[in-house]
Amino acid sequence: MLLFRMVSYLLGHLVILVTGETPEKFVNMAASRGICLWDITRVKDGALLMKVRLSSVRALRHIARRTRCRFRICRRMGLPFYYSRLRRRKALVLGAVFFIGTLYLLSSFVWFIEVKGNERLSAAEILEAAAEAGLVRGAPKWRFDAAGVEAKIQEKFPIVSWAGVYVKGTRVTVEVNERVVPAEEDRRPAHVVAAKAGLVREILVVSGHPAVKEGDTVAPGQVLISGEIPPPEERPEPGEDNKQGRVPKKVQPFRYVHARGIVRARVWYEGYGEAEIVETGRRRTGNYETRVSMKFDGKEIILSGRQNIPFELYEVETVVKRIEAWRNLSSPVEIVTEKFFELEDYREDRGLEGARRLAGERALEAALKQLPKNAAIQERLVEELPAGKTENLARARAVIETVEDIGKEEFFNPTVK
Incomplete structure (x- = not known):
């Protein structure tokens, strides 16, 4: 269908309106003689609106006389008609060509x-x-x-x-x-030291000399990768007698670098939590009242809100705003915003198991708060701690094992060796 419409546009086609006693007979006779009609629609008074190619219009005149119908051209569409119009408007064509040429020329420059x-x-x-x-x-x-x-x-x-x-x-x-130019601090000698205690799991040295190995237990501040690189030791030649306790000689001085690397270690974090078996106290109900007042010279004027608070038990949050001083002038006026939150007494009996579970959750939460962002959790352990028989408490301790990079840089001043 798309190809048919494209050919019709290139060859040109007309929109005609067929009127008469039997426009259907007009359509049937045209189809029987091989004339293609399309987009046929019925309009008022029984007339038919249709499209036909430009080359078939002459043959339709004979069919119209035979069927006692008339047809009128409503629209002319297609390339031949556009070309005919452009031939009559040469100035428009020249203007379009000039515009396209100018646009192409301007697009050939850097702007x-x-x-x-x-x-x-x-x-x-x-x-x-x-x-x-x-x-x-x-x-x-x-x-x-x-x-x-x-x-x-x-x-x-x-x-x-x-x-x-x-x-x-x-x-x-x-x-x-x-180019990335190293900063002055990146050229200063530095060690990679332990930021926290742990058990070394793996070590990757980018620059420097490894001071620990896998499986070592390290303490905070201990050097993990040294920025002090010792010289290689002189080895005896093959066949040379080294049984007389000959001490290897240092053939090169020490080198000092800015140590870099990754030292991953197992680190443990501990948290403590407790919960009451039977908990009593006061808590907010969710209801509150707001009162805004203006105070000056010992007097108070309520701008909005109630004067008498409708709650029997409540707590207050107060925000005071003062007009800022200008030069040596200060204003004694204060705007006070008070929020009164209603309180209620409550008593919650969790039972021993519920208190133990809540204490374990609180202990685990306390341990998780200590974790850095790059820590990979390996294991979590929650254990119950003993409580006195007369105590209304359940206690718990949580231990989280992680694997993380514990190294941090620490600058040092080289010493002559």
Whole structure:
């Protein structure tokens, strides 16, 4: 169907209105003679609206006389009719051609230049280097070489490790990647020490000398990866007698580096929790009243809210706002907002098992609060602690085992050895 409509548009077609006594007979006779009619719709007074190709209109005149019908052209559609209209409006055609040509010509120039990735270099410096290679606003896109602009930027700024020039339409994007210069602190000698106690599980040394091994127990502050690298020891040559207690000699001095690495260890966190078997006290019911008042010179004026609080038991939260002093002038006026929360007495009997369960949850929650973000929990253990027979309490202790990186940097001053 799509192909048929495209061919009809290229060859041209008409929308006609057929009127008469028997327009259906008109349609049947046209179909029997191989004339294609489509989009046939009935309109008022029995007339039919339909489409027919331009080449078949002449044959429809004979059919209309035979069936005593008339047809009238309502619309002319398709490429031949548009072409005929354009031939009569040459100025419009020339204007359209001129507009398209101008648009194409303008799109062949660079009008926008964007710089990305620069942090220490300014955009003006990069644009100046690009201009030396021919990349400026208004430059034809065929006149400058993207590879030449990239090479010029890298040649002029050694801090740039990579540069890329991308052309998209009239916009050119210059993207640079600056070299990472180590900070002064990154060049200072430093150890990796234990931030907390634990049992070393694995150690990965990026720079430095390992001071512990897997399975060692470490204490807070203990050196895990040393920034002090000892020199290699002189080994005796094959066949050389070393039985006389010869001491290996140091052939190189100590080297001092900024130690880096990952030391994962098993760490344990402990939490304590308790809960009353029978708990009594007061708690909020959820009802509250708000009162806003203004105080000045020892007097109080209620701006909103009740004067008498309707609750028998309540607690108050008060917020006081004062007008800020201006120069040497201060205002004695205070705006006081009071919230009165209703309280009720309660008594909750959890039973021994319920109190133990709640104490264990509280102990586990207390232990979880101590965990850092990068800790991977390996095991959780909750145990009951003994309580006195006369005590109305259940006690519990929770222990969580994690595996985490316990290393932290610690700078040191090298000593001559």
